[in-house]
Amino acid sequence: MGKANKGNKKDNIKAAVPAKKVSTTKKVAMEPGFFGGHLASGHSFVLENTTEDMALRLDGAALGHDASAGPTTLFVSTERRDVKIALCTLDLSKTPQWTLNCTFTPSEGAVTFSTKGPNTIHLSAYIDAEMDEDIDDEDAINMFMDRATGDDDDDDDDEDSNDGDDGDKGEDDDDDDDDDGDDDNN
Numbered sequence: 001m002g003k004a005n006k007g008n009k010k011d012n013i014k015a016a017v018p019a020k021k022v023s024t025t026k027k028v029a030m031e032p033g034f035f036g037g038h039l040a041s042g043h044s045f046v047l048e049n050t051t052e053d054m055a056l057r058l059d060g061a062a063l064g065h066d067a068s069a070g071p072t073t074l075f076v077s078t079e080r081r082d083v084k085i086a087l088c089t090l091d092l093s094k095t096p097q098w099t100l101n102c103t104f105t106p107s108e109g110a111v112t113f114s115t116k117g118p119n120t121i122h123l124s125a126y127i128d129a130e131m132d133e134d135i136d137d138e139d140a141i142n143m144f145m146d147r148a149t150g151d152d153d154d155d156d157d158d159e160d161s162n163d164g165d166d167g168d169k170g171e172d173d174d175d176d177d178d179d180d181g182d183d184d185n186n
Helices: 002-016 131-149 151-185
Strands: 025-029 033-039 044-048 055-063 072-078 085-090 097-104 111-116 121-128
Touching (some): 033 044, 085 097
Antiparallel strands (some): 055 097, 072 085, 072 111
8 A cells, every 4th residue: 555655646746847848828907009028838818809999010030148059939829810821930040030010900819829849939929009090191191182272072073074075975986977978978
């Protein structure tokens, strides 16, 4: 019986000691402006979009100055599409940094970044909080300019003149028929 207890004791000790590769997920709320973060090996973090007017533009991934040999891959998945996609694989001797141009819109939901490999990856991104407002401001400026120059009225006149042009084309066709008829009479 004593040997059986020792075996159970060892099993209990092993279960209490965490494995070397502990995976943790950190949740971060999006805030407008520059975003930078470190993503440690085997870990992940989630950027949660708490409002519907922010977009994330991921610009770059780089290994830190203390990186070791071996490839480390950066992955992304979104709440909308729960598929893990490799964005880049960084290697100290070949590609210690990589330029990315990935934009994640509010419709993507939460964006999850994770890594596989021995190194920490440093991410740089920009969070744009004026996505919808830019469109609204642009529309407002265009409307103001149209009113100031009177283009708004000209657009309606152009539509009316197009209707008139269609009628003119029909009349021109009739005139051509008359000319053809005159030639037949001579």
